[in-house]
Amino acid sequence: MNSQLQRNLVFNTAGSLLFYVCQAVMNLLVTALAGVEANGLLATAMTIANVALSAASFGMRTFQVSDLRGQYADRTYLLSRYLTVALAWTGCMAFAFVNTYSAQQRWVIFLYAGYRLVESWSDVWHAYLQKAERMDIVGISFGVRGLLTAGTVVAGLLLTHDLIITLAVLLVLNAGYVLAVDIPLARRRADLKSREGGSVASLLWQCLPLAVYASINTSIGSVPRYFCERILGSVALNYFANVFLPVMLLQVAAVYLFVPFITTFARLWNDRDAAGWRKALRLGTLALAALWAAGAAGVALLGRWGLNLLYPSTPEILQYTGLLQPLVICAVLTVASTVLCNLLTIARAMGALIAGNLIGLAAALIASPLLIPALGLWGTALATMAGLGAQAVSLGIFLWMAGRRQFV
Template sequence: MEHKKISMKASILWNSWGSIFYLGCQWLLTVLVVRLAGVEESGILSLAMSVSNIWYSLAVYGMRNYQVSDVTDKYKNGTYIFSRWITGFLSLAGCVIYTAVISYSLEQKLCILIYFLYKLTEAYFDIYAGIYQKEWRMDFIGKSMTARGVLTLGSFTVVLGLTGNMVLTLAVMAATCAAFVILYDVRTAGKLTDTSLVWDRRAVWNLLKECSPLVVYTLLSTAIGTIPRIIMERYLGSYQLGIYGSVATPTLIIQMGATYIFNPFVTLFGERYQQRDRKGFGKALRSCCLAVAAIAAAGLVGGRLLGHWGLNLLYGQEVAAHEELLLPLIFCTVLTAFAWLLCGVLTAVREFRGLVWANVWAVICSAAASLLLERSMGMQGASLALALATVVEIAVLWFYLFRKMRKNFQ
């Protein structure tokens, strides 16, 4: 199907706007839950987010960067869509089993499961976002994420404010966003290109098999940041996790802001690598690194100057009293953003072994350091453990990337 494409600059702007707006709405959820329901409920929401993120990694299967860098159209759009139904079902089954086995309260269990249903709407949208990106129509990504951000924030605020019931609030939020993805994204993508389901089991199996290292990497990558929080809830309790999660959430804007800028470059990395264009590949990589560095500098300066004021404004003095957590958390988000950039590049050049090994070592470091440091340093130990793990990840990623570039660009 023929359609008008937009420029890379416009794509970056639309993608960045929509993604940052959506992330901002997600962040405001953690602000509102403290204001409307208290720190204890904030800890339950933070736990639901942390656990759901692990299973969300299985649902998306690490496929987005592979999909948008599939410049030869090895697999049809319908194959990607069908595969998402399979991975979504498997991840939901895993989340149900995990929640049933672990000794959480009934409210915690229900919140985890319902919040994960909400995350599945994101996973389903993600496959259509990949279609938008390949067609260079990322304006639709921005529009969809803006609308879903409004729906998420609006439904959460109204229902929690009226009922005070977290379970009902999350259920309404999930249903609202699911309806929007079906009514808007499925229809819009279908007007751009062929999105009919492909019931070719062999093609779907081959796709899932080829991307299997990516889902391993994605699960491991998510676990790097989730492990310190799960250990914190076990050792320090929901209250401390609520405080930590509240301080941490604003810092994600820095991390995700950098991600949304370099994500559109993944397709470009794949094209330049296939063309053996060393100069173009290097220029794109330098541009992305500089963008991450600039956002990092702005975030650290802003956190230093406005940290206490911002936390007090958003959460009140109860959370602002822990402002010492802010700068280490900002530093962690910067490191994570840089690691994600390198992971995207390695995916584009199909260096899957390096992705897996880098994250294996990082997970080991995260678990060991969290167990050791959180007992002796409390909440601050979680940030230090995450920073150490991410530095290990970055070092291994660089090693594999340089080796791959040397072979391809000889």
């Protein structure tokens, strides 16, 4: 492993994890500094903004990074992102005005959605850096913006006691960092003058299956949670989500570790390097096995202690410590499915991508109403595992079939 790849792995993983953690604690900070009512406004905005972020990103990052032959110009990717971000932000506000939200809630939705859409806006610039194998810059960007997020929320609420002003400053600072740092660094590694290749409309049409797959993929893990809340109640769902939280860190870290390798896999695929591709897949499989072993050992040794440390005010959650083991498997399956989805995107196997995710969604829809009434939260974990397992297996089969066609 060369020094730049090592640097990419360290900085991208550390910075992205820091950004994820800082975003995850926003609810806790707002509740502590501004009260439950303000956090309720923020929670509503978060739900809406998550949908907007998915729509704006259009599932395009891996497609852009793996476009090594220049099917579309760098300028085309940039223009398409401006269009999708504008439409997503407009859609957020249309939703806010169609529903009977207060003026305060609408401002919170507008500003928080803008803050999250900075992530989608910066994503297209980060893809230029990733193609140039400078994921270390991307990781530093995420780390700085994560600290900006936590620091702004704390300072803003302490000084102004106003969530709207705090979110406005948060939006300006994050957008300012992208303008001042990310864009100048990425512009050096992009050819924004070239107009060769397909149009914006053609790019969006070709990537539409990726946007569809991204929505389906998110639903696979959401279906068991929906049935959990409907059947067992919101309190039970809260316990399930809280137990899953520390495992999510393992999952997120593993996904971020894989991101720098996307360019490597794309080159192996485009060069029809069968030996290199298969070797990379074997190493990836071994890494997943090591991830499961580390996660299983970690929760066995530290799981109960960790839950007690995280949730000292709700000791009853300790009775669900046993959930950690199946949830580690769910995390590993999520990582496997994410990797396989990226590899099928590199292979441009859009139909297989959607089919594999639909199979996972169908498995989750079938398993959830059968297992959750009988087994409670353990049924929720098993239904999640069933959906993710079916997804991973089907995607793996489709990738194997695509590989046989590519490496003849």
